[in-house]
Amino acid sequence: MKLATFNINGVKARAEVLGRWLDTSAPDVAVLQEIKSVDEAFPRALIEDRGYHLETHGQKGFNGVAILSKLPLHDVTRGLPGDESDEQARYIEADIGETGLRVCGLYLPNGNPAPGPKYDYKLSWMERLRARAAALIAREIPVAFAGDYNVIPQPEDAARPDAWREDALFLPQSRAAFRRLETMGLYDALRLRHPEPGLYSFWDYQAGARPKNDGIRIDHWLLSPKAADRLTDCWIETAPRDWEKPSDHTPVWVELAA
């Protein structure tokens, strides 16, 4: 079973890219971030006409996540538990068919400028994610947390780490919170298979970042022990970043044994 995470940066602006990607790469499951659409305006036919089940958690203007799957989606949860006052649409969970796998799609807050209230929100959101992960890991089921974490875990995850030293994506507290997810028993799938530097999932639209390969790795799959046991491969699909009218992110994949 092949699963991908893809920050598409606007589902309506990305209809052509998304359709082409589903047709050619054919994920069994995909989580999408930054759909930037309310649920009623989501172009469902784009997904459903290709044989996918679809669950969305959108809001007006920005943020918004979705999960699509060839197998039916069960027990869908919208919103990250832990703060009833949080109205930002950044999190969705669902069980995949009868596989026993639970997939969590997340769009972690950017956090800039730091310090400030946006950075405080990022760190508190990461603490809520840690608590949610602990609750799901305690069930001893395979769980996969995938999405745009807006965290550069290590210097080798950026072409120019020094340019990010003061950025919320690379500040020590952000990296420590990400490491905390790993030390509690979640595995960074890409690093289980690929220790080499220079693997990126995001290139800014500005300043020719893509042709210069001035990228960062911020889209991740974190796997619970039982999900990591099923991992057979993990890779970054760079081609869609070079298609016409691309997202600034590109898909990151895992293959899990059924």
Place this chain on the structure above:
DNA sequence: ATGGTAGGGGGCCTA
């Protein structure tokens, strides 16, 4: 040190 690009919504915010 600045500005460079993109999407969405509506005359600016977020990234």
